[in-house]
Amino acid sequence: ETGVTQTPRHLVMGMTNKKSLKCEQHLGHNAMYWYKQSAKKPLELMFVYNFKEQTENNSVPSRFSPECPNSSHLFLHLHTLQPEDSALYLCASSQVPRDSPLHFGNGTRLTVT
Amino acid sequence: AQSVSQHNHHVILSEAASLELGCNYSYGGTVNLFWYVQYPGQHLQLLLKYFSGDPLVKGIKGFEAEFIKSKFSFNLRKPSVQWSDTAEYFCAANNAGNMLTFGGGTRLMVKP
Numbered sequence: 001e002t003g004v005t006q007t008p009r010h011l012v013m014g015m016t017n018k019k020s021l022k023c024e025q026h027l028g029h030n031a032m033y034w035y036k037q038s039a040k041k042p043l044e045l046m047f048v049y050n051f052k053e054q055t056e057n058n059s060v061p062s063r064f065s066p067e068c069p070n071s072s073h074l075f076l077h078l079h080t081l082q083p084e085d086s087a088l089y090l091c092a093s094s095q096v097p098r099d100s101p102l103h104f105g106n107g108t109r110l111t112v113t
Numbered sequence: 114a115q116s117v118s119q120h121n122h123h124v125i126l127s128e129a130a131s132l133e134l135g136c137n138y139s140y141g142g143t144v145n146l147f148w149y150v151q152y153p154g155q156h157l158q159l160l161l162k163y164f165s166g167d168p169l170v171k172g173i174k175g176f177e178a179e180f181i182k183s184k185f186s187f188n189l190r191k192p193s194v195q196w197s198d199t200a201e202y203f204c205a206a207n208n209a210g211n212m213l214t215f216g217g218g219t220r221l222m223v224k225p
Contacts, residue, residue, distance in 0.1 A: 043203065043215035056212060101147065104157035
């Protein structure tokens with residue numbers, strides 16, 4: 001049990017589908033993150049929310065749309081994705097300040113067909 | 114741009130061998146350094162971190178890392194690896210208050 005729960009664990013979607021990834025943290029943290037982990041590439045930071053406010057958008061295409069309704073929940077809404085978006089999407093949380101270590105979920109393995 | 118480099122992408126060792134995984138960063142000023150580990154089928158978790166003070170940092174499971182400022186390095190070491198250390202290891206760095214940048218990861222396989 002990591003304290004950060006991601007659902008679903010696996011997702012296969014077509015390029016015209018709309019789906020959402022969910023993340024929930026039970027650690028009382030106030031910062032949440034989405035990372036993308038692709039084969040043979042470093043972990044890529046996508047979005048950061050501090051106290052429900054988005055503070056970072058790392059040049060992510062608009063087909064990825066984050067939502068943070070409260071400090072414990074984070075969503076990543078997906079639409080009209082491309083096959084190259086297939087990757088492991090990791091949610092993490094931490095205390096503010098950002099120097100605090102990240103706590104990661106198990107990730108959602110996304111395959112776009 | 115700030116970056117973190119891990120030179121070894123794959124490492125294969127026999128049990129009881131010594132381990133050293135390289136990590137170099139390109140940050141100026143005060144830097145925070147981390148090693149994360151991802152065991153097969155599990156989530157990324159913190160192995161150890163350096164903020165300030167003693168440049169030799171002890172982490173969990175017998176791992177340690179040494180911050181050498183002059184070399185911009187934060188190499189991970191373990192004197193004697195076990196089969197259960199098979200995992201992917203990620204080095205990460207940031208300046209105070211800024212986002213973490215991760216290295217590309219090193220896959221370690223320990224043969225029994």
